[in-house]
Amino acid sequence: MTQDKIVELVRHATKDVFGTMLGIELEDCEAKLDVTVPGPTEGVVALVGLAGQWAGSGTFCCSAESAKRVAGQLLMQEFKAIDDEVLDAIGEVTNMVLGNVKTALEEELGPMGLSIPTVIYGRNFTTRSVAKSRWTVVPFVCLGEVVEVHLCLAPGKEEVASLRAAKDQLSEVLTLLK
Amino acid sequence: MALDVMIVDDSAAIRKILHRVLVQADVPLGKVLEAGDGREALEKLKNSPVGLILSDINMPNMDGLELLGALKSQDSTKSVPVIMVTTEGSSSRVMEAVNLGASGYVRKPFTAEQIKEKLAGLI
Numbered sequence: 001m002t003q004d005k006i007v008e009l010v011r012h013a014t015k016d017v018f019g020t021m022l023g024i025e026l027e028d029c030e031a032k033l034d035v036t037v038p039g040p041t042e043g044v045v046a047l048v049g050l051a052g053q054w055a056g057s058g059t060f061c062c063s064a065e066s067a068k069r070v071a072g073q074l075l076m077q078e079f080k081a082i083d084d085e086v087l088d089a090i091g092e093v094t095n096m097v098l099g100n101v102k103t104a105l106e107e108e109l110g111p112m113g114l115s116i117p118t119v120i121y122g123r124n125f126t127t128r129s130v131a132k133s134r135w136t137v138v139p140f141v142c143l144g145e146v147v148e149v150h151l152c153l154a155p156g157k158e159e160v161a162s163l164r165a166a167k168d169q170l171s172e173v174l175t176l177l178k
Numbered sequence: 179m180a181l182d183v184m185i186v187d188d189s190a191a192i193r194k195i196l197h198r199v200l201v202q203a204d205v206p207l208g209k210v211l212e213a214g215d216g217r218e219a220l221e222k223l224k225n226s227p228v229g230l231i232l233s234d235i236n237m238p239n240m241d242g243l244e245l246l247g248a249l250k251s252q253d254s255t256k257s258v259p260v261i262m263v264t265t266e267g268s269s270s271r272v273m274e275a276v277n278l279g280a281s282g283y284v285r286k287p288f289t290a291e292q293i294k295e296k297l298a299g300l301i
Contacts, residue, residue, distance in 0.1 A: 020287035075191055092189040096286045099265025106268050116238055
């Protein structure tokens with residue numbers, strides 16, 4: 001699956017969730033690839049795991065202020081501080097965004113499972129992943145602030161073995177043709 | 179006649195939204211029970227039967243498909259309509275839910291109209 005296709009899927013799912021459930025129209029920003037976990041150092045990070053023939057992680061990151069506004073739009077009430085309700089709302093938004101990305105990915109990458117979201121809120125923290133794959137970072141402008149969806153996907157062990165076997169077969173065919 | 183409803187979702191936000199949608203849809207609501215997973219739902223249903231259940235699929239402890247299977251295997255709950263409200267959109271999961279006896283399937287994100295449409299045929 002190409003990088004452009006992943007960005008397109010993430011944009012479509014995120015705009016669909018924000019438009020339908022929150023009544024918020026998101027503006028696209030330029031997507032990028034990052035070799036390290038491109039997390040923020042403060043605010044709210046919601047994380048879900050994806051598992052299947054391809055596996056990885058997806059996150060939704062935003063400032064505390066954005067989290068309160070997003071939760072407020074979802075629940076139609078005002079939040080003055082980050083509390084359990086805000087964190088639950090951000091977890092559910094993440095679940096919906098990455099759940100819909102997962103459904104779209106499954107058409108090409110086979111069935112996947114989606115974990116229950118984990119939501120982190122704090123200041124001056126760093127996030128790290130042991131995965132060596134690159135992260136696709138898809139930012140949006142949401143109510144005047146930037147929010148980001150990150151996705152990191154890599155083939156599982158069985159998929160890697162299968163891709164290697166296919167590559168070997170192709171090499172043999174090319175050698176015979178020479 | 180008032181309809182007792184159970185909403186099963188591990189997200190309190192979604193439970194709140196679905197409750198609001200039921201009110202907006204002019205459903206003649208009686209009591210509205212909430213549960214955070216399938217296990218809690220079955221426990222509450224022992225003492226408080228309902229006429230309609232809205233359930234997520236992806237939940238801890240007991241997921242929505244396990245809950246659906248348990249409901250359809252018990253005489254006291256097998257005729258209660260269950261609508262799945264979930265991010266799970268793959269056709270295999272939809273088919274699994276339908277085969278287990280789900281009365282409807284709504285994908286998140288959803289509009290109030292989509293929920294109302296599913297309810298219209300059931301109540």
